[in-house]
Amino acid sequence: MNLTKRYATLDIFRVIAAFLIIAIHTAPFLSINETADFIFVHIIARAAVPFFFMVTGYFLYLSMEKGNKFSLKRTLNKLIGIYIFGIFLYLPLNLYGSYFNQTNLPFQIVKDLIFDGTFYHLWYLPATIIGILLLKLLLRKFPMPYVFIITLALYIMGLGGDSYYGIVTQISAVNKIYDFLFKIMDYTRNGLFFAPVYLFLGAWIAYSKHKIKAQFAVIGLIISNALLLTEGLLLHNFNVQRHDSMYIMLLPCMYFLFSILLQCNGNSMKELRILSMVIYLIHPWIIVIIRLFAKIVHLEYLLIYNNFLHFLSVSILSLFIGLVVTYFWSRLKQKNPNSDNRAWVEVNLNALVHNAFVLKECLPKNCELMAVVKAGAYGHGDVETAKALNKAGFHAFAVATLTEGIRLRRHGIKGEILILGYTNPSDVNYLTKYRLTQTVLNYDYGRALNESSKQVKVHIKVDTGMHRQGEDYNAYDNLEHIYKLKNLKIEGTFTHLCTSDSLKDVDINFSRLQIERFYETIHYLQAKGYDTGKLHIQSSYGILNYPELTCDYARVGIALYGVLSDRNNTRLSIDLKPVLSLKARVSIIKNIKTNESVSYGRLFTANHNMKIATVTIGYADGVPRNLFEADTYVLIHSQKAPIIGRICMDQLVIDVTGINDVKPDDIVTIIGNDGKEQIYCEDFAMQCGTISNEILSRLGSRLGYIFKY
Numbered sequence: 001m002n003l004t005k006r007y008a009t010l011d012i013f014r015v016i017a018a019f020l021i022i023a024i025h026t027a028p029f030l031s032i033n034e035t036a037d038f039i040f041v042h043i044i045a046r047a048a049v050p051f052f053f054m055v056t057g058y059f060l061y062l063s064m065e066k067g068n069k070f071s072l073k074r075t076l077n078k079l080i081g082i083y084i085f086g087i088f089l090y091l092p093l094n095l096y097g098s099y100f101n102q103t104n105l106p107f108q109i110v111k112d113l114i115f116d117g118t119f120y121h122l123w124y125l126p127a128t129i130i131g132i133l134l135l136k137l138l139l140r141k142f143p144m145p146y147v148f149i150i151t152l153a154l155y156i157m158g159l160g161g162d163s164y165y166g167i168v169t170q171i172s173a174v175n176k177i178y179d180f181l182f183k184i185m186d187y188t189r190n191g192l193f194f195a196p197v198y199l200f201l202g203a204w205i206a207y208s209k210h211k212i213k214a215q216f217a218v219i220g221l222i223i224s225n226a227l228l229l230t231e232g233l234l235l236h237n238f239n240v241q242r243h244d245s246m247y248i249m250l251l252p253c254m255y256f257l258f259s260i261l262l263q264c265n266g267n268s269m270k271e272l273r274i275l276s277m278v279i280y281l282i283h284p285w286i287i288v289i290i291r292l293f294a295k296i297v298h299l300e301y302l303l304i305y306n307n308f309l310h311f312l313s314v315s316i317l318s319l320f321i322g323l324v325v326t327y328f329w330s331r332l333k334q335k336n337p338n339s340d341n342r343a344w345v346e347v348n349l350n351a352l353v354h355n356a357f358v359l360k361e362c363l364p365k366n367c368e369l370m371a372v373v374k375a376g377a378y379g380h381g382d383v384e385t386a387k388a389l390n391k392a393g394f395h396a397f398a399v400a401t402l403t404e405g406i407r408l409r410r411h412g413i414k415g416e417i418l419i420l421g422y423t424n425p426s427d428v429n430y431l432t433k434y435r436l437t438q439t440v441l442n443y444d445y446g447r448a449l450n451e452s453s454k455q456v457k458v459h460i461k462v463d464t465g466m467h468r469q470g471e472d473y474n475a476y477d478n479l480e481h482i483y484k485l486k487n488l489k490i491e492g493t494f495t496h497l498c499t500s501d502s503l504k505d506v507d508i509n510f511s512r513l514q515i516e517r518f519y520e521t522i523h524y525l526q527a528k529g530y531d532t533g534k535l536h537i538q539s540s541y542g543i544l545n546y547p548e549l550t551c552d553y554a555r556v557g558i559a560l561y562g563v564l565s566d567r568n569n570t571r572l573s574i575d576l577k578p579v580l581s582l583k584a585r586v587s588i589i590k591n592i593k594t595n596e597s598v599s600y601g602r603l604f605t606a607n608h609n610m611k612i613a614t615v616t617i618g619y620a621d622g623v624p625r626n627l628f629e630a631d632t633y634v635l636i637h638s639q640k641a642p643i644i645g646r647i648c649m650d651q652l653v654i655d656v657t658g659i660n661d662v663k664p665d666d667i668v669t670i671i672g673n674d675g676k677e678q679i680y681c682e683d684f685a686m687q688c689g690t691i692s693n694e695i696l697s698r699l700g701s702r703l704g705y706i707f708k709y
């Protein structure tokens with residue numbers, strides 16, 4: 001599924017950080033005021049590199065958490081690739097600067113490759129690589145809090161060799177340690193002492209998920225930044241800094257800054273990532289070029305000695321080259337094909353939220369809507385659906401399986417998540433880890449869950465006549481035993497109706513019986529002093545046909561998506577809007593003659609000359625194979641086009657004889673609306689001999705997804 005990510009501000013800040021690094025190497029305010037320059041270059045701009053470390057840590061954690069084992073390898077390979085490229089890019093300048101005439105050259109090279117970078121700014125790349133490897137090692141051996149302490153200790157070591165050098169080396173033993181260290185490295189701002197803690201911090205923010213409040217982060221940033229400035233200026237004034245990459249207050253500053261950047265949304269922009277990397281890599285070359293140019297045209301006063309103009313000219317030229325490279329790079333490395341290139345689902349999230357509010361209106365005041373988002377939210381995309389509902393203020397969800405619940409949590413869905421189906425009791429740890437609520441399927445199942453030493457949140461299911469799940473409504477002993485189980489934290493009790501969709505007398509009577517049985521059981525348990533928690537009975541049809549019930553939750557699935565199972569009437573009829581459309585494209589057009597046949601089995605034969613079109617969707621995408629026998633149609637150019645011949649796995653064929661201008665790439669609507677024509681999911685399902693629920697939940701996993709707000 002092609003879900004939109006939202007890291008625009010991080011991408012924008014990468015470019016800002018790249019310019020901060022140019023500032024570090026060009027000292028823009030030096031000709032104006034030395035203190036101002038110190039504050040900007042040697043304190044503020046120091047946020048740039050830790051920011052890049054944190055971004056790396058953040059995304060590495062996210063993709064590894066999603067089970068992407070290769071992302072570590074891929075990240076390392078990429079960094080190594082860029083480093084090698086950088087080394088060769090600056091080889092000419094190394095040669096010119098007689099790098100290779102140093103004494104003890106092999107040792108120097110190894111030292112530079114690992115710690116200091118083979119050209120001054122390149123140290124950042126080996127630092128990230130070593131930092132990642134170190135962090136990975138630590139995380140394998142120790143739990144997160146210990147890893148934080150270890151990386152922090154390394155950072156403190158680094159501080160001693162950096163901003164606090166003059167203070168700590170007062171102690172002669174410490175001095176000896178740093179004397180030794182500085183034989184094998186020029187600075188402590190490297191992969192051992194500097195990178196790990198920031199990589200960790202980024203990963204930790206990704207891991208901890210809960211965002212801190214924006215106001216709180218802003219206040220935190222203001223305060224820690226003021227302290228950072230004080231720290232920097234004091235250290236500078238007392239002349240104790242050996243170098244000025246590392247400060248104590250840089251840690252909280254970066255934490256708050258990163259938290260603020262994560263608050264803002266917007267689609268991530270890969271181009272900005274490339275741009276910032278190119279600017280970072282290229283700018284030392286640009287400095288050389290500008291200097292050369294200034295000398296040739298005798299503009300040294302403007303372009304070199306005026307630091308601000310120097311900074312500006314380096315920035316502009318770097319930006320220009322960055323843009324050119326980014327443009328060609330993006331053209332070279334196309335992104336994924338667009339989601340709507342072949343067959344896709346369009347999800348109208350506005351309609352979804354509209355339906356949620358309309359349904360909520362039908363419920364009594366204290367009854368909460370529990371959005372059922374199982375089976376990929378009935379083919380609508382569970383994460384995006386749940387996110388949209390979260391945003392609109394809905395905080396109760398139901399899924400069918402453990403993995404569905406975990407998936408929602410990993411994508412930051414808030415509120416209660418009830419698992420309606422079976423979770424293997426051996427997976428109980430996941431229930432607690434992801435704060436999921438499990439349905440207790442009967443007494444035996446409850447006992448199995450209770451074996452764990454952890455408190456599991458549960459709802460108890462009561463079987464009132466469907467005979468699928470639940471403890472029998474009249475098995476009072478078993479029910480009481482369940483409520484006594486020590487490790488179950490019982491937050492609700494519910495049942496499910498099996499004929500609530502029907503308005504036949506016999507079915508209505510059965511639903512009434514089920515409801516009666518449920519309350520009988522509940523009253524019995526409550527009279528015995530058990531807390532039955534929140535009660536729920538209704539699903540979509542429960543609301544539409546039994547709106548008078550007063551519960552704490554209603555578990556709404558199909559109606560939330562603006563669809564009903566079929567065309568039968570309901571007692572309540574409300575204004576629901578279909579959320580999903582299913583679309584595909586014309587691949588080719590053909591003309592066939594009378595008596596020629598179409599598709600497998602030759603089930604369709606033309607009785608006149610025809611123009612036909614092949615459409616890029618088939619039963620593997622969720623269009624049932626038997627659809628052809630049902631004489632059904634799709635929409636193209638706002639007109640009906642009959643499906644002819646058997647549906648194939650990946651394509652189907654339609655008759656476009658009477659439709660003008662049909663051409664390859666035209667959009668074909670299988671479910672949804674096109675101009676004044678509309679194909680309702682209910683009708684489509686009926687033609688396939690099933691209900692909407694099955695059609696929607698079986699939409700194929702290879703479909704593209706487009707979410708509209």
Ligand SMILES: *Cc1c(COP(=O)(O)O)cnc(C)c1O
Pocket residue numbers: 372374420496538539540541555556557558559693
């Ligand atoms: C799927 C499911 C629902 C939702 O049913 P809809 O008819 O789609 O609203 C409610 N309760 C349970 C137990 C379910 O399994």
